[in-house]
Amino acid sequence: MRGRGTGGVWLATGLTIQFAASAQAGMTVYGLNDFYETRLQDTSMFLVVLVVCSAGLMLLWNVLARDFKSLPRLKYRHALALSVIFGLAMLLILTMISGIREVLTPEAWRKQGTAYKLNSPAMEEERRLSLTRLRDALHQYAQTHDGRFPPHDFVPEISDKLWETVDYRRSRFEYQHGLTLADTNHVLAWEPERFGEKRFALFVGGEIKSLTKEELAAMSKGDSK
Numbered sequence: 597m598r599g600r601g602t603g604g605v606w607l608a609t610g611l612t613i614q615f616a617a618s619a620q621a622g623m624t625v626y627g628l629n630d631f632y633e634t635r636l637q638d639t640s641m642f643l644v645v646l647v648v649c650s651a652g653l654m655l656l657w658n659v660l661a662r663d664f665k666s667l668p669r670l671k672y673r674h675a676l677a678l679s680v681i682f683g684l685a686m687l688l689i690l691t692m693i694s695g696i697r698e699v700l701t702p703e704a705w706r707k708q709g710t711a712y713k714l715n716s717p718a719m720e721e722e723r724r725l726s727l728t729r730l731r732d733a734l735h736q737y738a739q740t741h742d743g744r745f746p747p748h749d750f751v752p753e754i755s756d757k758l759w760e761t762v763d764y765r766r767s768r769f770e771y772q773h774g775l776t777l778a779d780t781n782h783v784l785a786w787e788p789e790r791f792g793e794k795r796f797a798l799f800v801g802g803e804i805k806s807l808t809k810e811e812l813a814a815m816s817k818g819d820s821k
Contacts, residue, residue, distance in 0.1 A: 651675070730769060743776045747773050767790060
């Protein structure tokens with residue numbers, strides 16, 4: 597009876613997901629934000645790969661065990677444990693390689709999210725150019741709005757592409773709302789934290805400087821957008 601009841605629950609759940617209607621305008625929609633959705637997708641992919649690799653390891657081991665009688669038969673739970681151990685060992689080795697790389701080439705890499713990118717002069721020029729385009733658009737907006745910059749970074753007058761940085765995830769620039777052309781010494785927009793300890797920042801006056809996290813916190817005015 598218990599097996600039938602459990603099967604019925606899974607069947608009902610599957611049918612509900614399969615035939616669920618799309619949310620219409622005005623309806624409340626609950627979901628994960630982009631960060632947690634990406635993490636959930638990564639975790640799901642990792643679990644699928646782990647299950648498949650464990651099955652493959654068990655199959656290959658048991659094929660060898662047919663010819664080598666000294667090898668014991670491998671059960672799936674044992675293959676799963678071995679896959680986890682091998683994975684942790686590889687993670688340790690890759691971490692050691694990354695540490696050696698940092699020691700041998702200091703200041704050559706910068707942290708970008710969970711990965712590291714080379715500090716190439718060509719990349720810095722591209723980052724500056726991206727902020728330059730945003731600066732031109734922001735100043736053009738302010739000149740047609742009594743010297744006031746946009747109240748937020750989703751105004752239709754400025755393309756969303758201009759708010760995107762040059763990193764592979766196209767994360768958006770941080771933006772300080774509530775400023776005017778008269779606030780020349782304040783930071784208007786800057787790169788997000790994934791660009792490392794030193795990030796390029798755009799001042800109201802039009803200058804683009806490289807600032808540390810502490811300098812950004814001290815020079816920004818109020819809460820950032």
